[in-house]
Amino acid sequence: MTIMTMSMDRKKRLFLFPAFLALLVAGCGNGEQKQVISASQPAPVAVGSIVPVRTNGEAGARELLLVPATAVFHNGELAGVLIVGADNRISQRWIRTGRSLNGDVVVLGGVDKGELVVGTYNPGLGEGVTVIKSPNVTEEVQSK
């Protein structure tokens, strides 16, 4: 690990940061690493499925928000989905999950109805990556 001191004078900082970066590149080769790299690439990534957050069709108190179970990823206790924003950019969103329902997961909080999520979690898709909606998006919308 590295210690960075924000209030340290500039020279020291400038020296420490490349050192820190080198450490990271050498040290961690996990999925998140790719995220940093892909974030800097402007080229859009094609994604197999992008589906909207659906409800179980019932109105009122029984209405539930649903996302495909495959869309949900975990980091320890945290659960999240990848949201595709209006500008086609990916952003991670933490959600609270309830029970499973026919291959879907009930979302108790964190997403709104109609928001688009990446149907199958892909660790390569990091924050801010631009994605292209593939044709089957419309299918999914119709299937709702």
Place this chain on the structure above:
Amino acid sequence: MNEGIAGKLAKQFINSKITPLLMVASLLVGIMATFMTPREEEPQIVVPMVDLYIPYPGAAPAEVEARVAKPIERTLTEIPGVDFVYSTSMPDFALVTVRYKVGEDAERSMVKLWSTLMKNMDKMPPGVQFPLMKKVSIDDVPVLNLTFWSKTKNPYELRQSAVAVADELKKISNIGDVEIKGGLKRQIKIELNKAKLQQYNVSPMQIARQIQQGNSQMTSGDFKQMNEEIVVRSGKFLESAEEVSHIVVGIYGASPVYLRDVATIVDGPEEVNNYNFFGFAAAAPKGSATGEYPAVTLTVAKRKGGDASVLADKVMSRIEGLRKTAIPAGITVTETRNYGATASEKVFTLLEHLLMAVVAVTVVVGFFLGWRGALVVLASVPITFALTLLIYYLLDYSLNRVTLFALIFVTGIVVDDSIIIAENIHRHFAMKRQPKLQAAITAINEVGNPTILATFTVIAAVLPMVFVSGLMGPYMSPMPIGASLAMVFSLLVALIATPWLSYRLLKTEEGHHEEYDITKTGYYKLFNSILSPFIESSFKRWVAFGVVGLMLAGAIALVPLKAVQMKMLPFDNKNEFQVILDMPDGTSLEQTARVAKEVAAYLKTVPEVQSYEYYVGTNAPINFNGLVRHYYLRQKANMADIQVNLVHKGDRKAQSHDIAKRVRPGVQKIALRYNGNAKIVEIPPGPPVLSTLVAEIYGPSQEQQIALAQQVKKVYEETPGVVDVDVLVEEDQKVYNLVVNKERAAFRGVSAEQIAQTLRMSLAGIDVGVLHTNSQLDPVAIQVRLPQSGRTSIQDLSGIFVQSQGMGTLTTRLRAGQMIPLSELVKVEEKIQAKSIYRKDLRRVVYVTADVAGATESPVYAMLDMDKKIQKLKVPGGYAINPLYTANPTSEDKLSMKWDGEWQITFEVFRDLGTAFAVVLVIIYLLIIGWFQSFKTPLIMMIAIPLSLVGIIPGHWLHGAFFTATSMIGMIALAGIMVRNSVLLIDFIQIRRAEGVDLKQAVIESAAVRTRPIILTSGAVVIGSVVMLFDPIFQGLAISLIWGGVLSTILTLVVVPIVYYMVEKKSTVIAKNKRV
């Protein structure tokens, strides 16, 4: 010539061997004191504030208020020393905050509070639990924040390593509270399976009881046998999840039911209750990680009286040592707050400024008196400051912004005594009327006594500021105390060290033998040509007075014209600010996290932001402001704090206040999109208040108060410059009220308490004990609860059962243990959660808060603007609301409103300073009467005081600065300095007249002779203040001293001699007439 104290002292020390030793000794102790005095950025303020948490489970806010808050408040206000009592009555508990007067002894206040509370506990209704008392103090504010973040580890792992580090850090001496914000604790989760519970006929209550009883161990006693004692212990603590799962919780048929049969036992992180993420932003150094990472923050507070920078250094080096052991690879520790470093930096910058001021003043003196004279003056400053610093150390002051500014502030003044003495010795040496030693002593005798008087006038001017009350008092008190001490020391130095130095350093110039004649000096010629016309023609005199009068009127007119605005203190340029996000009550943690993330993503793009960290569901590490505003209670799911760290102020052009103003619209737009309310919170330059602008609304009922508050809120929103508007009232939140059907419950043998307990266990979960392991630093709780997926709606409650207590209850015929579904016993009522009730000083209040930025920076003007609109508001009953400014409303029968917030402090400070100023004037008047034995002369001398306004107010206008509390301090101090100039002038006139010189001649001569020391001393004040111009807070003080000093000096040199001439001439004429 008779010798005064000054002459006697000088005679003693001018040739004494002890004088240089004293000088060296003073310097040494001063240097020692500088290094031993703890350094901090802000002065220590002791505001004994105590929070009382009084649980009253089940009670609605109205009941909590009536039964708990009200009676407790009443008794607490009886305690002597209590300043304010606030309370908030919420569902289930009351929070009562007691604030003592500033400076009250914290321990004694706690004892008083405790005994008062104990005396009245018997009057509390049954059901009220024992209050929790928490003392809130400035030392709770962490001085160092270390953020543990990682790309690979999750919050649970981050917390584990933070806990290990915290444990190590605690071993450092002088360390205060070490806390961990965020992350997830280890927990043994017992997730009940409703279906299995029903199948095996086991109730949640039964499980809790079995675990509690199974987790027990105690020493039973001992056997004595064969001269030995053998200890007997019984029972066994639960040490692992495995053991927990083996607990028998019931019996089914003939076989035992284990806990694992009816529940899932998970050993791992607790359920997510906070989101805490860290990321680098636009201004981060190149190569920083770009993402947003789970984070845990370790906060380190210091012990009372400790040095923040020393502690921070120790902690950082300890962390370095822990890199391999307690902090695993993959976790990065980033310092996100270091008040030690900022304090050191501030202190050293100020010391540097102090040095600059001293050098600048020396150069000015050198210009007039030559390098030898400058050297004499230069030597006297460090001695004065060394002694002052020693006193700071002895009085337990720390080196902080205010104590050091007190020194910079007096730099220009402390050299004055030495200048006057050295200048006069210089003059006498030049005159060559006497041998050297004799000349020096004569010189000292001549100016010694007026110097002593003058010093005391300056002390008289600054010392009354000690009496500034309220929170601002401790902020200000080092100023007058430090300045007064420095003045006393400077006088001693001037009378002891300066003669010694002057006698040795100043040379009598050679080849200059003709008799000294004042009329040949340039000063004399100058003043002769300026003053003569006014002395000779009374018309010209009155024209001159008229011009000066007009200038004064013009200067004062700038204030009502708003060319110069009043504000208590301007914002300092800090390296951080916070965003406080409030989502509507009832917003889920994830939704709040989402909005916080979006706001953070926006802040990330701001070019000056270096890093950010958002805390959802837990409060961000507090600062002094957050302490007073109770931000440490911001732990609900609908609240988020975003800590924004800017690049160092040396590396950016924009002031933090301007950045805050710039980002505000963007941040608020995002929050508003989700119906949230975001506020930008900057570190206030002075004492913190609830909010800059606070309208307190009082009235007969909460509904009416809230209705008026909403109207006032609208007025706020329509007023330009008023931002961050909020009403401290919760939004409507849906509540399911499960009403127990008592008859049915009794008939089934189920008590209401059983139902409540079971429900609480199912939803919120109940900790039934802790795991007894040695390896864990954080206690591991054992919690019984329904799994997340099993408690999402009211329907989920249908599968929960309670057990009948059987015939023992005498209300049922059922057998004990029979499972009764809850749904049979309760009825669901949907309601709106009752709102919290705020009270202040025994009155119900609703707060409408806001900040000011942009169009107006001073709350006073915004308040005056809004007054008119508020008076036009329509309220039931048809009367007008007249906002109150200083007094609380007399009755609560009608709706009323009072302004509070920064205004309250501004009002108190200006009131106290104004009073101090009045006292100053009286003391100065008395001092001069005592010296000159005349009632008229002091008045002539005090003419100089209003003349300073001619410089001060236009000076603020020219700099575009606010007239602040520090400006006021400058003005008061200037009064002392200007009177001193007059004293020196008139004293000389009187000496000359006693020697038989004609009045006109004496007046002109005095102006000529005294000009040099007066310009020198005033020049020293002006030059010494220039370094302060660049500090946002003390700018006002500098402007007052510089502009007021320059104009007042010029005017004094002309106006005072003329007025004196006028008055004296009249009295001599009258005296002559009488004689005739």
